Structures are given as C-alpha cells and as structure tokens.
Amino acid sequence: MTDFKSSTLEIPDAGRIPRHIAVIMDGNGRWAKQRFLPRVAGHRRGLDAVRTVVRACVERGVDFLTLFAFSSENWRRPAEEVSFLMQLFVIALEQEIGKLHENGVRFRAIGDLSRFEPEFRRLVSEAEALTAGNQRLNLAIAVNYGGRWDVLQAVNRLLRDNPGLAGAVSERDLAPYLALHYAPEPDLFIRTGGEQRISNFVLWQLAYTELYFTDTLWPDFDAAALDRAIISYQQRERRFGRTSEQLPEDAGLASFSVADTRSAD
Ligand code: FPP
Numbered sequence: 008m009t010d011f012k013s014s015t016l017e018i019p020d021a022g023r024i025p026r027h028i029a030v031i032m033d034g035n036g037r038w039a040k041q042r043f044l045p046r047v048a049g050h051r052r053g054l055d056a057v058r059t060v061v062r063a064c065v066e067r068g069v070d071f072l073t074l075f076a077f078s079s080e081n082w083r084r085p086a087e088e089v090s091f092l093m094q095l096f097v098i099a100l101e102q103e104i105g106k107l108h109e110n111g112v113r114f115r116a117i118g119d120l121s122r123f124e125p126e127f128r129r130l131v132s133e134a135e136a137l138t139a140g141n142q143r144l145n146l147a148i149a150v151n152y153g154g155r156w157d158v159l160q161a162v163n164r165l166l167r168d169n170p171g172l173a174g175a176v177s178e179r180d181l182a183p184y185l186a187l188h189y190a191p192e193p194d195l196f197i198r199t200g201g202e203q204r205i206s207n208f209v210l211w212q213l214a215y216t217e218l219y220f221t222d223t224l225w226p227d228f229d230a231a232a233l234d235r236a237i238i239s240y241q242q243r244e245r246r247f248g249r250t251s252e253q254l255p256e257d258a259g260l261a262s263f264s265v266a267d268t269r270s271a272d
Pocket of ligand 1: 032033034035036037038050051053054057074075076077078081092095096099148200225
C-alpha cells in the first residue's frame with residue numbers, strides 16, 4: 008500500500024518545491040525542422056535536455072520526476088523514427104545508468120514493456136535493480152505508456168488478485184496496482200512545445216495537478232525554464248475543492264523563491 012494521500016480522499020501535503028513533476032517532452036521534431044535537420048537529431052538533443060533537467064531536479068530537491076518518452080500511440084510514427092527512438096533508449100540506458108546511480112537517482116521504466124525486445128527489458132531490469140536502493144530522485148521514464156492502459160491494467164490485476172472486489176473497488180484498493188503506485192500524485196505537470204493537452208499521460212493521478220504549458224521546445228528546455236515552471240507553480244492556490252477562505256494562513260506557496268542561489272529570467 009502506498010503512504011501517499013489521494014487528492015480526492017484527503018488534502019495532500021504541498022511544499023514550495025513540487026515533490027513530483029511529470030513532463031511531456033514535446034517539440035523535438037520541430038526543433039530539428041527549424042534547423043533543417045532530420046527529426047531524429049531533435050530526439051538526440053532531447054536526450055541532452057533530459058540530462059539537464061534530471062540534474063536540475065536533483066539540485067532543487069524534487070523527489071519524483073516522470074518523463075513521457077514514448078506513448079502507446081507513438082507506434083503510429085514512421086517505422087524508422089520508432090526504431091531510432093528505441094535505439095536511443097538503449098544507448099541512453101547503457102551510457103547514463105552509471106552516472107544516475109552515482110548521483111543517487113533511482114530509475115524505473117513505467118508502461119507496457121511486453122512489446123519491447125527482451126534485450127531492452129533486460130537492460131531496464133538491470134538498471135532498476137542497480138538503482139533500487141537510491142533515494143535522491145525517483146526518475147521514471149514512461150515508455151509504451153498510456154493513461155488508459157494504466158488504469159485498465161490496474162483494474163484487471165486487482166480483480167484477478169481479488170475477484171470478490173468486483174462491484175466494490177475503492178481508490179485505496181486500486182492505488183497499489185497503478186504504474187506510479189510508489190509516488191505521490193504529480194504536483195506539477197509540464198508540457199513543452201506549445202500544445203495544451205494531456206495526450207493520455209498519467210490520467211488518474213493528474214486529478215489535482217497544476218498544469219504548466221510552455222512554447223519552449225523540449226531540446227531548449229533547461230534549468231532556467233524549469234525554474235520558470237516551478238515559479239508558476241508557486242503562484243498557484245492549491246485549493247483541492249475548498250474555497251480560498253478555508254485555506255490555512257500558511258497554505259500559499261508564492262512567498263518562496265525557487266532556490267536561494269538561482270533567479271528565473
Ligand atoms: C516528442 O517530440 C518527443 C518524443 C516522442 C520522444 C521523446 C524522447 C526524448 C526526449 C529523447 C530520449 C529520452 C530518453 C528518456 C531516453 P515530437 O517528436 O513529437 O516533436 P514535434 O511535436 O515537434 O514533432
């Protein structure tokens with residue numbers, strides 16, 4: 008069972024730094040197109056941005072970072088691009104996992120991994136096992152992930168384990184079966200690349216998440232861009248269904264700066 012509060016059952020704890028940030032990394036293709044480069048060059052630069060943002064999250068004390076790297080709908084892309092992305096994931100895993108481990112990052116892959124090559128699944132399992140004891144940042148890469156897939160796999164596994172629950176499933180019953188069962192609900196959702204939609208990302212847990220959309224293309228998203236998102240988050244009034252008047256005096260996040268040493272531009 009998870010210890011984290013459900014935003015629909017209780018008022019979750021909220022601090023000035025979001026505990027969990029979920030990101031749709033959009034705009035790699037357009038970044039490349041603007042430079043007359045092939046789309047895959049944008050994905051390669053996207054990986055550099057992943058490195059930058061992971062480091063920035065560690066420095067800012069974010070506990071959970073969930074990145075949407077490949078959706079269950081991304082198989083619809085041209086075969087060569089899908090194949091390039093798969094190779095990039097493998098290379099990234101092989102090259103980065105040592106550094107992530109040294110920096111205390113716990114790695115997980117979430118999504119339906121059954122569609123991937125055994126070699127890829129083996130690398131994922133090894134990376135998860137190597138970093139299982141780390142506590143600094145929980146990094147999840149969502150691959151072949153879809154929010155609807157997640158809810159359905161959770162319901163199906165729950166009912167397989169507990170056939171007697173049919174017709175009486177509660178949130179608390181379902182929570183341990185969701186792919187992000189180990190994390191609090193995201194405080195902040197970021198989508199780069201100008202589109203304003205959720206695109207079947209973590210649908211269940213975004214119930215009370217603060218949404219932030221930016222035109223910045225993912226390869227250009229850096230620590231300063233992350234700080235702008237966090238500052239926007241700090242200016243939100245997180246009411247969770249209550250009125251402003253009901254909020255405790257100290258509930259506001261706005262009076263804090265993102266980090267003592269940095270200022271957003
Ligand atoms: C969306 O941009 C991006 C993706 C579908 C792939 C994301 C992959 C990376 C950031 C690189 C590798 C990451 C990891 C974690 C190993 P898009 O191609 O839809 O861009 P567009 O909307 O401009 O076409």
